[in-house]
Amino acid sequence: MTTPVLSARGMVKTFGRVVGLDGVDLDLYPGEVLAIIGDNGAGKSTLIKCLTGALVPDTGQMFIDGQLVHFKRPQDALDAGIETVYQTLAVAPALDIASNLYLGRERRRPGFLGSALRMIDKKGMRRDAGKALADLGIGTLQNMAQPVETLSGGQRQAISVARAATFGSKIIVLDEPTAALGVKESNQVLKMIREVRSRGLPVILISHNMPHVFEVADRIHIQRLGRCAGVVTPQTHTMSEAVAIMTGATTVAETPGRA
Amino acid sequence: MSTTLQPASTATEQFALRQRSPVQRVQHLLHSYPAISPFLVLVISFVVFATINPRFASANSLSLVVQQVAVIGALAVGQTLIILTAGIDLSVGAITILSMMVAAKVAEGGGLPGVLAVAVGICLGIGAGLFNGALVTRIKLPPFIVTLGTLSVFTALGLLYSRGQSVQASDLPSLLNWTGESFRIGQFRITTGVVLVAALYVVVGFALANTAWGRHVYAVGDDKEAARLAGIRVDRVLLSVYTVAGAIYGLTAWILIGRAGAASPNAITDANLESITAVVIGGTSLFGGRGALLGTLLGALIVGFFRSGLSLAGVDDQYRVLAVGLLVILAVAVDQWIRKVKA
Numbered sequence: 001m002t003t004p005v006l007s008a009r010g011m012v013k014t015f016g017r018v019v020g021l022d023g024v025d026l027d028l029y030p031g032e033v034l035a036i037i038g039d040n041g042a043g044k045s046t047l048i049k050c051l052t053g054a055l056v057p058d059t060g061q062m063f064i065d066g067q068l069v070h071f072k073r074p075q076d077a078l079d080a081g082i083e084t085v086y087q088t089l090a091v092a093p094a095l096d097i098a099s100n101l102y103l104g105r106e107r108r109r110p111g112f113l114g115s116a117l118r119m120i121d122k123k124g125m126r127r128d129a130g131k132a133l134a135d136l137g138i139g140t141l142q143n144m145a146q147p148v149e150t151l152s153g154g155q156r157q158a159i160s161v162a163r164a165a166t167f168g169s170k171i172i173v174l175d176e177p178t179a180a181l182g183v184k185e186s187n188q189v190l191k192m193i194r195e196v197r198s199r200g201l202p203v204i205l206i207s208h209n210m211p212h213v214f215e216v217a218d219r220i221h222i223q224r225l226g227r228c229a230g231v232v233t234p235q236t237h238t239m240s241e242a243v244a245i246m247t248g249a250t251t252v253a254e255t256p257g258r259a
Numbered sequence: 260m261s262t263t264l265q266p267a268s269t270a271t272e273q274f275a276l277r278q279r280s281p282v283q284r285v286q287h288l289l290h291s292y293p294a295i296s297p298f299l300v301l302v303i304s305f306v307v308f309a310t311i312n313p314r315f316a317s318a319n320s321l322s323l324v325v326q327q328v329a330v331i332g333a334l335a336v337g338q339t340l341i342i343l344t345a346g347i348d349l350s351v352g353a354i355t356i357l358s359m360m361v362a363a364k365v366a367e368g369g370g371l372p373g374v375l376a377v378a379v380g381i382c383l384g385i386g387a388g389l390f391n392g393a394l395v396t397r398i399k400l401p402p403f404i405v406t407l408g409t410l411s412v413f414t415a416l417g418l419l420y421s422r423g424q425s426v427q428a429s430d431l432p433s434l435l436n437w438t439g440e441s442f443r444i445g446q447f448r449i450t451t452g453v454v455l456v457a458a459l460y461v462v463v464g465f466a467l468a469n470t471a472w473g474r475h476v477y478a479v480g481d482d483k484e485a486a487r488l489a490g491i492r493v494d495r496v497l498l499s500v501y502t503v504a505g506a507i508y509g510l511t512a513w514i515l516i517g518r519a520g521a522a523s524p525n526a527i528t529d530a531n532l533e534s535i536t537a538v539v540i541g542g543t544s545l546f547g548g549r550g551a552l553l554g555t556l557l558g559a560l561i562v563g564f565f566r567s568g569l570s571l572a573g574v575d576d577q578y579r580v581l582a583v584g585l586l587v588i589l590a591v592a593v594d595q596w597i598r599k600v601k602a
Contacts, residue, residue, distance in 0.1 A: 054488055074490050084488070086488055089485075090484070091485055092478040092489075093482060094477065094548045099474055099478075103478055104475075104491050106471035117465075118472070122469075147290070150290075
């Protein structure tokens with residue numbers, strides 16, 4: 001059996017008396033799209049925040065390629081090659097598009113200007129930011145020096161997604177990447193997810209949109225009340241069965257699906 | 260990059276292509292270049308004051324304005340850094356006085372040589388800034404409370420250490436007074452202190468606009484959580500900002516000795532409010548994340564112009580206080596307005 005790229009065991013996260021995660025296991029295999037679905041408050045976002053260093057779990061272990069890791073801050077996960085699009089988008093509104101795309105990993109100018117004066121390569125970053133967005137099929141953004149606060153929610157989301165697609169080297173995590181997008185842009189993101197998968201990069205996708213999930217996911221991790229209620233695939237279970245497990249109307253044991 | 264403009268088909272696309280009203284265009288322009296409004300105020304006040312009293316525009320008077328502005332202008336550089344991170348520094352003046360008094364006392368009457376005294380002053384500023392930064396980042400106290408507390412602490416330490424007594428320039432090594440020495444460029448009289456302040460603006464302005472550190476300062480002030488998730492070590496950035504600000508205050512202490520011709524624990528009592536005033540008039544947002552050092556320079560000059568211009572116009576100094584107060588309110592109102600800009 002192949003080693004999971006990412007594997008989490010017994011993740012627990014509490015917020016005071018509120019239990020966010022109640023001992024969750026998760027495995028992500030090379031080159032797959034793993035969807036995480038669940039009702040509001042099921043612990044989807046908490047789970048991926050623990051996986052990406054945005055939150056530190058109370059207990060639980062994480063392995064990357066079989067190696068035990070401890071993420072104490074988002075930088076640790078980024079260094080490990082895990083790139084995340086958060087639901088809140090995590091963009092700095094007053095900074096321009098290119099600065100946001102390269103935030104935290106600004107490129108320096110070559111030669112003396114970059115090494116001694118630490119001057120950043122604004123032009124180069126703007127040019128490449130434009131390329132990255134064009135690659136995603138987002139042609140409506142032309143001016144990379146435009147502040148992000150002047151953009152629509154969908155355009156901001158596109159920037160977040162482009163950032164993840166550009167820099168993700170190991171795993172890409174997307175928390176509701178299509179929530180603010182229109183039909184056309186959503187399809188672009190789904191296309192991008194498939195492209196990323198074809199590059200061999202695994203993707204974790206959180207979504208409320210069942211048709212999207214069933215369209216791109218290889219496996220579906222169903223989160224319920226802080227626990228994993230089961231892992232199904234689009235082949236074994238129908239959309240309504242997955243929703244029934246998600247809401248507690250049935251369980252994986254009761255509905256084994258067409259295995 | 261290729262642009263393909265398709266004919267607007269839907270009502271929203273039509274709306275997106277609408278002509279902007281002149282007011283909206285001004286709003287957009289100010290949003291892109293926030294230094295425009297202080298620049299306009301500076302130019303208009305120059306013209307008005309020069310018309311009322313032509314002596315205002317003389318090289319002598321302008322040189323004096325620049326020398327008067329230098330100390331507050333230098334402190335405002337540190338204040339700008341802190342305000343850009345959505346903080347505020349009320350201990351500006353207190354740190355400067357403490358650094359100045361210690362630097363002067365250790366060098367008084369042939370004590371330590373000038374170089375070491377200057378270094379002691381700057382190190383003390385760094386230490387004080389580090390202390391503020393540690394309270395903000397480690398104990399997570401709001402900057403307002405931290406610096407309100409250290410305002411009293413550092414003021415008291417400065418007074419206790421100096422026993423409330425000034426040190427005269429004649430008792431100090433010449434290097435400490437060096438910042439007050441002047442030379443002429445044409446009709447203008449420039450002090451070395453002014454040159455130091457100009458260099459400070461160039462160096463910090465470059466760092467803010469052209470380095471990754473500068474981007475991170477803006478990002479942290481703009482949205483702390485977004486910056487953290489993007490992998491920026493927010494606490495490190497904040498700590499660096501308070502420390503750099505402290506170093507700037509320590510350097511300003513040296514400039515202040517040259518300017519005042521003495522080290523007096525009762526100097527620059529209004530430094531806190533005046534430095535914040537310069538930053539705010541310069542268009543930097545008190546909410547963090549937007550603004551530029553150029554604006555602060557303009558803001559400091561505007562205050563200097565009002566002081567000199569109104570006094571040459573022969574009006575009571577209280578009118579300057581009144582006018583500066585109105586400018587602050589106007590500047591923040593403009594900032595609120597341009598933040599509401601739409602695509």
